[in-house]
Amino acid sequence: MNSVFKEHQQLFHFQSDQNFDFECMEVALCFQNCDWKIEHLQDLKVDLNATKSLLNDKNLDEWGKHTTFTDISSFIINEMKRRLKRQPELLTRAWLKFYEILSEFPALTVADNEFRAVYLCEAPGAFVTATNHFLKSRDSSVKFVWTANTLNPYHEESDVFDAAIVEDRFIRHQNAYEHWYFGDDNTGNILHKSFLNALRCKVGNECDLVTADGGINCVNSPDKQELLMYPLITAEIFIALNCLKVGGCLVVKFFTLFEPQTISLVFLLFNVFRELFAFKPLTSKQGNSENPHLVHKLSNLYNEIIDSQFSFYKLRTTISGKTKGDNFI
Numbered sequence: 507m508n509s510v511f512k513e514h515q516q517l518f519h520f521q522s523d524q525n526f527d528f529e530c531m532e533v534a535l536c537f538q539n540c541d542w543k544i545e546h547l548q549d550l551k552v553d554l555n556a557t558k559s560l561l562n563d564k565n566l567d568e569w570g571k572h573t574t575f576t577d578i579s580s581f582i583i584n585e586m587k588r589r590l591k592r593q594p595e596l597l598t599r600a601w602l603k604f605y606e607i608l609s610e611f612p613a614l615t616v617a618d619n620e621f622r623a624v625y626l627c628e629a630p631g632a633f634v635t636a637t638n639h640f641l642k643s644r645d646s647s648v649k650f651v652w653t654a655n656t657l658n659p660y661h662e663e664s665d666v667f668d669a670a671i672v673e674d675r676f677i678r679h680q681n682a683y684e685h686w687y688f689g690d691d692n693t694g695n696i697l698h699k700s701f702l703n704a705l706r707c708k709v710g711n712e713c714d715l716v717t718a719d720g721g722i723n724c725v726n727s728p729d730k731q732e733l734l735m736y737p738l739i740t741a742e743i744f745i746a747l748n749c750l751k752v753g754g755c756l757v758v759k760f761f762t763l764f765e766p767q768t769i770s771l772v773f774l775l776f777n778v779f780r781e782l783f784a785f786k787p788l789t790s791k792q793g794n795s796e797n798p799h800l801v802h803k804l805s806n807l808y809n810e811i812i813d814s815q816f817s818f819y820k821l822r823t824t825i826s827g828k829t830k831g832d833n834f835i
């Protein structure tokens with residue numbers, strides 16, 4: 507990728523100092539009642555929402571055309587379709603984003619003979635097909651073992667969510683169907699309490715990679731997107747921590763990072779992963795709030811965190827505002 511494009515990627519790198527006893531105590535402090543805010547982030551949120559609200563009277567279709575026209579990466583899909591001899595399944599913007607992430611972070615796909623990956627909230631499935639393409643174009647001898655989850659488009663409960671993806675070609679595909687997992691209640695809803703254990707029974711806890719690309723429709727309350735997404739991202743993270751092997755990686759999509767709840771989640775990741783990167787791919791539309799995909803390498807300390815029995819269903823977050831919390835922010 508040339509330097510013009512590089513300038514449009516956003517990448518931040520954090521490294522945990524691995525002082526576990528101290529960290530663990532502080533992480534525990536994260537999950538108390540949330541009675542704090544970071545004022546300058548709240549100010550930024552107000553500014554951002556005010557700017558976004560300037561679009562309220564714009565026609566959405568026209569605005570979409572405008573952002574596509576001004577987006578530096580929008581030509582890439584057509585270029586890929588033209589250049590690739592073998593067309594990948596589901597060559598979408600999500601496919602490009604994930605291919606870009608895999609290319610930027612080769613550690614994500616390091617594996618000996620078998621590469622075990624779990625994709626949470628994954629329909630229509632482009633992260634899976636991007637990984638497959640990436641692995642096959644590098645070392646075809648690695649066996650790609652994958653499981654994907656999403657809201658079950660064929661379950662009646664999914665109708666009440668405004669989140670189920672209707673594009674089901676890759677779910678129904680004869681070579682793919684058996685890889686999709688909808689939990690023991692068949693809804694696919696990762697917010698259901700039984701999902702975590704059911705998935706862990708299916709895939710074990712030795713996965714190399716977990717991705718979490720959940721999204722729900724926040725068109726009617728864009729100013730609340732971060733808080734609306736919080737339960738889903740929390741569930742994704744706790745499920746990932748239960749399935750990853752020591753040294754495994756997580757790619758999780760965040761949106762904005764203004765609220766104490768979300769900041770506390772990032773703080774938790776900062777404590778259980780050796781390295782943490784906040785990365786906005788160039789191929790993610792620059793104008794959307796889909797912000798950092800945080801990419802991590804799991805530290806070998808994470809089992810102790812899991813053993814300390816955080817329950818995400820009871821999760822209430824706050825950073826204490828002292829010591830480590832202050833440094834982190």
Ligand SMILES: C[S@@+](CC[C@H](N)C(=O)[O-])C[C@H]1O[C@@H](n2cnc3c(N)ncnc32)[C@H](O)[C@@H]1O
Binds near residue numbers: 601
């Ligand atoms: C942005 S799409 C994922 C795109 C996908 N990574 C790809 O590359 O094609 C977001 C997904 O989150 C799923 N989702 C939303 N809420 C969910 C929930 N509670 N449980 C499981 N999946 C959920 C939606 O059904 C949708 O498939």
